[in-house]
Structure formats: C-alpha cells, structure tokens
Amino acid sequence: MKNRIWFLVASLAFSLNAETILIRNATVMTVTKGTMQNGSVLIENGKISAIGKNINAPADATVVDASGKFLIPGIIDCHSHTAVEGGVNEGTVSDSSMVDIRDVLNPSDINIYRALAGGLTVSNVLHGSANAIGGQTVVIKLRWGKTAQEMIFEGATPGIKFALGENPKRQGYPAQGFGATGPAPERRYPGTRMGVEEVIRQSFLEAKAYQAEWKLYNEKVAKGEHAIPPRKDLRLEPLVEVLEGKRYVHAHCYRSDEILMLIRVADEMGFKIRTFQHVLEGYKVAKEIAAHGAGASTFSDWWSYKIEAYDASPYNAALMTKKGVVVSLNSDSDELQRHLNLEAAKVMRYGGLNENEALAMVTINPAKQLGIDDKVGSIEVGKSADLVLFDKHPLSGFSKPQKVWIDGHEYFDREKDIETRPEFEKKKKALQDKEAAAQPAPGRRRNGSGAAEPTAATPNQGDSK
Amino acid sequence: MKKTILFFSCALALTAATSNSILIRNVTVHPITAPEIQNSSVLVIDGKIVDIGPRLAAHQGARVIDGRGLHLYPGMINAATNVGLAEIESLRDTVDLDEIGTFNPELRAEVAFNPSSEHVEVTRASGITSVITLPGSGARGGRGGGGGSVITGQGALMHLDGWTWEEMAVKPSAVMEMVFPVLNSGVPRQFAALTGAAATSFADQEKQYKERLQHVSDFFQNVRQYRQAKQANGPDFRPDLKMEAMLPVLDGKQSIFVRADRERMIKDAVAFAEKEKVKIIIANPRELGTAGPLLKEHHIPVILGKTFELPLHEDDAYDAPYTLPAEFYKAGVKFCFGTFDVEFARNVPFEAAQAVAFGLPHDEALKALTINSAEILGAGDMLGSIEKGKLADLILTDGDPMEARTSIKQMFIAGREVPLQSRHTREYEKWMQR
Numbered sequence: 001m002k003n004r005i006w007f008l009v010a011s012l013a014f015s016l017n018a019e020t021i022l023i024r025n026a027t028v029m030t031v032t033k034g035t036m037q038n039g040s041v042l043i044e045n046g047k048i049s050a051i052g053k054n055i056n057a058p059a060d061a062t063v064v065d066a067s068g069k070f071l072i073p074g075i076i077d078c079h080s081h082t083a084v085e086g087g088v089n090e091g092t093v094s095d096s097s098m099v100d101i102r103d104v105l106n107p108s109d110i111n112i113y114r115a116l117a118g119g120l121t122v123s124n125v126l127h128g129s130a131n132a133i134g135g136q137t138v139v140i141k142l143r144w145g146k147t148a149q150e151m152i153f154e155g156a157t158p159g160i161k162f163a164l165g166e167n168p169k170r171q172g173y174p175a176q177g178f179g180a181t182g183p184a185p186e187r188r189y190p191g192t193r194m195g196v197e198e199v200i201r202q203s204f205l206e207a208k209a210y211q212a213e214w215k216l217y218n219e220k221v222a223k224g225e226h227a228i229p230p231r232k233d234l235r236l237e238p239l240v241e242v243l244e245g246k247r248y249v250h251a252h253c254y255r256s257d258e259i260l261m262l263i264r265v266a267d268e269m270g271f272k273i274r275t276f277q278h279v280l281e282g283y284k285v286a287k288e289i290a291a292h293g294a295g296a297s298t299f300s301d302w303w304s305y306k307i308e309a310y311d312a313s314p315y316n317a318a319l320m321t322k323k324g325v326v327v328s329l330n331s332d333s334d335e336l337q338r339h340l341n342l343e344a345a346k347v348m349r350y351g352g353l354n355e356n357e358a359l360a361m362v363t364i365n366p367a368k369q370l371g372i373d374d375k376v377g378s379i380e381v382g383k384s385a386d387l388v389l390f391d392k393h394p395l396s397g398f399s400k401p402q403k404v405w406i407d408g409h410e411y412f413d414r415e416k417d418i419e420t421r422p423e424f425e426k427k428k429k430a431l432q433d434k435e436a437a438a439q440p441a442p443g444r445r446r447n448g449s450g451a452a453e454p455t456a457a458t459p460n461q462g463d464s465k
Numbered sequence: 466m467k468k469t470i471l472f473f474s475c476a477l478a479l480t481a482a483t484s485n486s487i488l489i490r491n492v493t494v495h496p497i498t499a500p501e502i503q504n505s506s507v508l509v510i511d512g513k514i515v516d517i518g519p520r521l522a523a524h525q526g527a528r529v530i531d532g533r534g535l536h537l538y539p540g541m542i543n544a545a546t547n548v549g550l551a552e553i554e555s556l557r558d559t560v561d562l563d564e565i566g567t568f569n570p571e572l573r574a575e576v577a578f579n580p581s582s583e584h585v586e587v588t589r590a591s592g593i594t595s596v597i598t599l600p601g602s603g604a605r606g607g608r609g610g611g612g613g614s615v616i617t618g619q620g621a622l623m624h625l626d627g628w629t630w631e632e633m634a635v636k637p638s639a640v641m642e643m644v645f646p647v648l649n650s651g652v653p654r655q656f657a658a659l660t661g662a663a664a665t666s667f668a669d670q671e672k673q674y675k676e677r678l679q680h681v682s683d684f685f686q687n688v689r690q691y692r693q694a695k696q697a698n699g700p701d702f703r704p705d706l707k708m709e710a711m712l713p714v715l716d717g718k719q720s721i722f723v724r725a726d727r728e729r730m731i732k733d734a735v736a737f738a739e740k741e742k743v744k745i746i747i748a749n750p751r752e753l754g755t756a757g758p759l760l761k762e763h764h765i766p767v768i769l770g771k772t773f774e775l776p777l778h779e780d781d782a783y784d785a786p787y788t789l790p791a792e793f794y795k796a797g798v799k800f801c802f803g804t805f806d807v808e809f810a811r812n813v814p815f816e817a818a819q820a821v822a823f824g825l826p827h828d829e830a831l832k833a834l835t836i837n838s839a840e841i842l843g844a845g846d847m848l849g850s851i852e853k854g855k856l857a858d859l860i861l862t863d864g865d866p867m868e869a870r871t872s873i874k875q876m877f878i879a880g881r882e883v884p885l886q887s888r889h890t891r892e893y894e895k896w897m898q899r
Contacts, residue, residue, distance in 0.1 A: 110779045110780075111775070113783065114775070114776070114783045117783045117784070283892070283893070283896045284896055284899070286896075286899075287899065301809075301811075301812070302808065303587075303808065303889075304552065304553055304554065304583070304584070304807070304808050305553070305554045305555060305808055306553060306554065306555040306556070307553055307555070307556060309553075310553055311892060313888070313889040313890075313892045313893055314889055315889060315890065315892070315893035318893075319893060319896060319897060322897070334775055335773060335774060335775050336773075338773075338783075339773065339819070342815065342819075342869065345868070345869035345870050346869045348869065348870045349591075349869050349870065349871070349872060350889075351893070392822075395869075395870055396818075396868060396870070397814075397815055397818030397819060397821070397822065397867055397868050397869060398818055398821050398822045398827075398867075398868075399822060400787075400822045400823065417782075417783070421782060424780075428780060
C-alpha cells in the first residue's frame, strides 16, 4: 500500500517534464571527451543532441541552471540484485541456466528509487551465486514508476551468471557463514572447486551436442528433408546462446586459480567470459584476464569477510587497469549502489588513478562490459540522455545528486523529493489512522514513536559477496 | 659500498638522535579544538605534543619534517569496532566475539586483541590511530552467535600500533558493552506459516520484553547487594569476578555502552540509566525520533553507526540515514562515529563525510571523528586534538582526511612514526612486478 503512494507521488512529480531540456553552466564531465567548465548540454527526444559552451535554448526547452554544479553520465552498476522479487538463488541444482531474472523483476522495489537518488541509472540484475551455472540475467534502466517490461534496457545483450569458489561449493557441505543461501537441506554436488569446473565443462559438452543436433536438423529442413526436431532443452538453450556469442557470461569469482580455470574451460569450449564479477584476486591474473578480453567488475574495498576474500586488496581495480583490463566497480548491494561515485573515488587513494579513470569505473567501463557503451556511459552527442547533476564534485564525499535523468526524463529531483514529504506524511498518517480506527486491536500499537519493531530494513536479498 | 656504509651509519645516527623529538614544520595545523593555523609547527617530545606555533626551533638532533603544502590533523578514532578480535568474519575460529552467557561484565576485550591482526595496519592506513574494540558483534542472536548476551564485556580503547596488546591499550576497560533488550513485533499466524517462524502475539513479545528488563534489573540488584556485602566484609563474603567487574559501573567510573537502535529502545535505555543510576553511552542508534531532548537533558552521548545504511522502513525518506547525524547535532546531543565492524573500520571518515553532504557542519564531523570520541570514551585528556600535553597521535595529509581522494602521507602514534603499508599495499607491490 505504501508502495502505491510512492508510486502516485513519483508519477505526479515526474510526469510533468519537457522533452527538450537545456542544462546550462555546469562542469560537464563527459568521461570520454574530457571535462568542460561552464558547459551546456542539450537534450532532445531523450538523447544528447548538443554539448558546448554556447548553446541557445530552443523555444520549447526547459532550462536548468547548473551553475556551480557537476554533470556526469548516469552511473552504471554491473552487479546488482535489486528489483528481484523473492530469492535470487535457484540453488537446488548445480546448473540453473533455465531460470531467468527477467521473470521476477519487481518494478516497485523501493531500492530502485533509492539507487536512482544516488545517481544510478542502469543495473545489471543478476541471479545469485549458489551454483556453478546460475540463472539468466538482465540489464535494466531505473525507470522508476514504469512496469518491469519497460525497465528492461532495450537491445542490451542478456547474460547468464556463473559462480566459482566458496558459494557454489558450499551447497556440497552446508555450513554456516556468508554466502548465497540459507541452510541447505541436503548436500548437493559440487563441494569442491574441481567439481565446479567439472559442472561447467559437462554442461557445455551437452550444450555443444545439443547445438549440433539442431544444426543437423536445420540443415535437413533447409534441404527439404523430413526431419524430427530435437527435444527443446531450456537448460541448454542459453548455453548455446553463450557459445554463439548472443549471451554474456558474468562469472562470480574470487581466487586466481578459479579465474584461470574458467578462462581455460572457456577457451577449450569456444566461448568468452564477458565479465569476471568480484574477482578480488584478479590482480594476480590480470594478464590472463586482459588476454581473454574479459572485463573485471570488482568491489572498491571489500575484504576479509571469508577466506577467499582474505587476499583482496583495494588496489585491485587500479592494478588490473594498469595491466590493461577494463575494470568497473559494482555494488552487489541495495545500499552500496546508492553511492558508487564515492566507491570510484577510492581508486584515487588506492593506486593513484586520476579523476577520469575513477569516474570511468562506474560509467563508461561498466557500459563497455555490458556492451551498451554505444548508448550510455558517457556524455556524447547521440547517446541516451542518462545524466546526473551533482551539487559538488562527484568524487568528493561531500557531494550528492540533485537531479537524475534517464532518456531525457527527469526521474529524480532532490528538491521535489523533499517538497513532497509533508504531503506524503499526511497521507501516511491518514492511512494509519484509518487502519487504527478499523482494527482497534488492544496491546498492538502501530503508529508513530511507539511503533513495534518490524524486522530490520529491507535486507539485500540473500546473495551478495 | 663506502657510500652505503656511510648512509647506513647516518641513518643509524639519525634514528638514535631523533627517537624522542620531532618537529613538523610549515604545515597547516588543524587542532580541532581551535581554528586551523597555516604555516605552523608542532613539536613532539617523548611521544607528547610539547608546543604548537609558527616559529618553533628544532631541538638538537630533532627529526625535522617539512610539511609544506600538507595538513596536520590529530589521528582519527573509530569509536566502535571489533578490530583485533575478529579476522575473517565467516570463520568462527578467527572470531572471538559474543562469548556464551547472558551477563559477562568480567570479559575484557584487550586481552584477546591480536596485535598481529592484518586489520590493524589496514585500518590505520586511512588515518585512524585508535579504535574502541568491543567484545560483542551486536548480533541479536543471529549469525555469528550473539547468543542473546545482555552484557557482553568490556570494550578497550586501543592504539593501532604496538608489539603487544598491553602496549596498544590506551584505555583498557574503557566501556562496559550492553545490548539493550529488544521488543520485537509479534509474528502473525499467516506470516509465520510462510517463514516457518513461530507465531507470537505482540502481547507475548511485550511480556517477554518486560521479563528481560526485569532480568537486567535483578542483575543490577545483585551487584548492589554484592557491594554491600563486600563493604560489610562479613565471614561469608566471597569475591566474584562478574560482580567485581560491575563495581566501576555502579560507581560511575565506567560508562555502559548501550546498543539501542530504535527510538523507544533509546528512551527505555535512558529510563534504565536513571533507575540504576549509571552512566550510559547510546550506541548505534538508527533513528532519533523524539528522543533528542531526553538525551540532551541527561547529557547522554551517542556513538553513531554507519551513515551508509538503508532507511529503516520502506516509506522513510531515501536519505534518512544520511541526515541522522545532522539530526543528532541539531538536537544538541554530543556524538562521535563508529562502524561497529572490522572490515570497514577504516571507512569511518567517509561515513562522516556523507553526513556532511546531508547537513552536518563540516567541522562538527571532524570533531565527531576526533575530540568527541576521545571525550565520550574518557580519554579527552590524552587524545583527539592537537594540544600541548596530549599524545602525539598525528596524521599528515594532502587534504581533508574525510575525502577518499586525499592521501594519508605519514602517521605518528604517541610520537612514533608508523608505516602505512599493509597486506593490501604489499600484495599490490608484489603483483605489480608480475
């Protein structure tokens, strides 16, 4: 119910925007084409149509005076579980490639709005890490107020989650600790890193055989022969897409041995790893990652929460960058996704990267990793008008987003958010009063300061790390 | 070869001569308790700050550091961590938190502080010179135990440098940690069916809550009786570790560090402190609500937890955790910052910066990382500012220590320069060679 009110408030506030917007006098940090002081950006039909010092506002344009403020491309998170309804892990099998995150997107997850308020505009929404081959994944735009279907990033290549190391093997020896799932009812293969390798190799052997069956069938049909189609296999279909380069592999990993293992399996089977996720020991095999052409999407400074994260170093992102890997910083968290710009600032301390390299970690680099860098990730003419206006330098800890646009639509405005709060509180109060009047349950206090504790704030949904 | 020897002997001579005197010159000094002073100097002798001023002369043999273009701040304090007691969160063998038992006031964090923990070097690399290490994880009986302890033991104020825990302890037994009883909401039957949890009514929960409060009250009553018996020193008197450990609390010499995250828990904790006549510090509140005037009136300080949190409720303002420190500030409550963890203990300056972005005055944030922490923890005469007579816990930086873009250049703990290298930099340097 509360959700629905948010919706109302949000859609009221955000439906009144113009298609043509001129953002004037901002420090425009394009990421790919340098930084322009007192720059202007013109948005038309959802796209960036001009960038320059002196752009005249078209007659119908809404003009945003951004004096003293900083404009950057919308932030992109290459590893998220936000907006996933229910659990993120189909953990009962070692290869769950048949399931698809697209089927369980919840467009009213409040964490979408909260992330938007932190400047996030695109998320790679992933299945969990409970199995060697996990479910199918989807890239979304944070179009708050729209349907699940409307949130899907048009034309973005879909993906599939792989997972190596402790999380997938934990199912083999259910134990306490961090990880993908709660207590597992029974042991499930694999329970070692060797088993994880075998699962992936075995699945791809099957996928190749399946691919060959279909190829043979299609050849027969093309020749006009009567042929019986092979049985459809929803588990192998996405793996065939991987083999054919139509689906990206996003592989959760920590240790250097397993990273190298997956590269060799992929080489052998003839597919590519698009991104290594977390990849906390990526710095030990940066050469091999770069040679394979994979991207690395890591944490800025997470470490020590489990043994495979004990060799983690916050210098990982900088080191891999220096060795030629395209690196992004991700959140894997409903909370961290709200300030990825600040995560990016850490690579300046840890490894001495410059401002532009830092910002690239959360804009153009994740865009490249997701194959959407022709549409988003930098401020360039022709790209989608996914933009964030910060009050101060976005790599300063003292900054915060003021406005966020996606496709030229304003989806967040801090002032409007604050303005709508009293009205929202009034509506909330009215509903609470109504409920209290309807159910005068003795001993159960629901409102205001005497409220009974609900369980902790919406937790990240059980995968992570 | 000769040159090397010459250099080596020079270095030796330098070390010998300067072990007790350091002059940091031409630096912007941020005393915290006074306005910043440009182009000034700070003189350190025998681990203490001896003088601050524009034209201090170096003692003979003093080590002179040119701070041109740099800033000198007091070392920051993380007022709530588990550093030294937990190494790898998911491996219980490496974690010494949450001892079994409901009342464990006799447990002392400092005696189990691992001076070789990798977290010591990692945490100090971001400008943090001391931490409070707590014996409890704050888990409410969840993962990692928590075991439902009410009094988890004594937290210690530790320097992040030293060969042994004894050398590191600035103030052993600084606080007594307590997890205030929680009043949970009931679990309705239909929800219980879904989650497998037992269905309970709110009335049941409230009853249990009152029982738990009574349990705490009984414990304090026992301690009082023990004190009387001790004073009477009758033939039946037997010393008891738990009871002994509580005496400084009853005498007002040790504050109870009360974990209380909700407004009502804060209010109940204050009522408890009034009733038992003990000093408390509210720890890790997630909301203030209408508790501000109460905290101010009773001069109860607060240790704020992470600013980077999600709002408590789905319909809270998106920035509620970000504006919380400013809310405490406006309420006139004295506070400092902690992270209540190990992994991100080094990020406490960034947590404070986020509060600045959302309304906390910049200088108040710096105070809450330095002098406020020291004062709240009873070490205001030793730490937290650049003042004559205080320990020389200093950081030399090229900018604001709350900014990730800033580099921490040098660090001194009680006048000793400590390296800023860690497992992290060593891995970096090693693997850059590959």
